[in-house]
Amino acid sequence: MDTQQEQFEKTVNVFINSVDNYFTYLTKQSVSTSAPYVKDANEVMLKECTGMIGISGNKKGFIYISGGMDMYRDLIKTYVGLDNPSTNDMLDMAGELSNVVAGNVRQTYSNEFMITVPIVFQGSPTKLKFPDDVPIYVIPIKWNQHEAYMVIGLK
Amino acid sequence: MKKLLIVDDSSMMRQTIEQNLGDYELEIVGTAGNGKEALEMVQDKKPDVVTLDITMPEMDGLDCLEKMMKIAPETRVMIITALSDKLTGLEALKKGAREYLYKPVTHEDLREGFDLLLNKK
Numbered sequence: 001m002d003t004q005q006e007q008f009e010k011t012v013n014v015f016i017n018s019v020d021n022y023f024t025y026l027t028k029q030s031v032s033t034s035a036p037y038v039k040d041a042n043e044v045m046l047k048e049c050t051g052m053i054g055i056s057g058n059k060k061g062f063i064y065i066s067g068g069m070d071m072y073r074d075l076i077k078t079y080v081g082l083d084n085p086s087t088n089d090m091l092d093m094a095g096e097l098s099n100v101v102a103g104n105v106r107q108t109y110s111n112e113f114m115i116t117v118p119i120v121f122q123g124s125p126t127k128l129k130f131p132d133d134v135p136i137y138v139i140p141i142k143w144n145q146h147e148a149y150m151v152i153g154l155k
Numbered sequence: 156m157k158k159l160l161i162v163d164d165s166s167m168m169r170q171t172i173e174q175n176l177g178d179y180e181l182e183i184v185g186t187a188g189n190g191k192e193a194l195e196m197v198q199d200k201k202p203d204v205v206t207l208d209i210t211m212p213e214m215d216g217l218d219c220l221e222k223m224m225k226i227a228p229e230t231r232v233m234i235i236t237a238l239s240d241k242l243t244g245l246e247a248l249k250k251g252a253r254e255y256l257y258k259p260v261t262h263e264d265l266r267e268g269f270d271l272l273l274n275k276k
Contacts, residue, residue: 026259080171096165100258103237110240117212
């Protein structure tokens with residue numbers, strides 16, 4: 001295993017801990033993750049509702065978390081207490097989830113790890129294009145029976 | 156009754172904050188989704204207390220805080236942000252924030268934050 005690979009795996013673990021902390025702290029239900037894998041260039045790993053964060057500073061790239069409406073509906077019901085959230089509410093929650101997961105990574109990487117405001121979208125936008133020169137890792141996650149993807153592209 | 160302004164680009168977070176105000180003598184005079192809107196509301200509504208996110212479009216919370224302290228230095232500001240590094244927390248406190256909460260925040264965290272913020276002189 002080369003050093004670059006080890007560094008990337010450490011970074012992935014920081015993100016996994018961050019997403020687990022988010023759900024466990026707010027909902028008392030932890031997240032289970034499957035083994036991360038590298039995404040093929042043409043593979044689209046998107047569910048219904050996605051929050052994406054751009055990353056700059058000493059690491060550059062992006063992270064997104066994509067889950068079904070049911071996951072965000074359950075999260076909003078548990079955390080905010082709303083029984084019938086609108087689509088906009090669920091997109092907002094997707095953005096906030098990604099924002100907190102990425103923002104908490106600064107506990108490890110300090111303020112040289114800079115994040116953008118979240119971009120949120122529903123479905124699979126046709127204009128979404130990933131950089132060719134960045135390895136993109138997919139981490140399948142499951143919370144409260146809902147499957148989602150955390151996808152990280154960093155260099 | 157003290158006047159409260161809630162500033163966060165997430166409507167879900169704004170609603171979560173609003174839900175925890177029952178025990179306090181706070182009247183919500185406005186909500187804002189970015190720092191620029193927040194500053195306009197500070198000038199217009201003159202809130203006593205502000206909850207302020209940092210990562211927001213148009214103008215971020217730290218820039219907003221700095222400007223807010225110039226026009227309304229007595230405002231009690233509680234930062235509520237996902238940016239969990241110590242340096243950003245220290246910077247916010249230096250710029251005039253009185254409390255700093257790291258997201259994710261539970262309802263209990265929010266109430267503890269308001270307890271501290273409102274009891275401080």
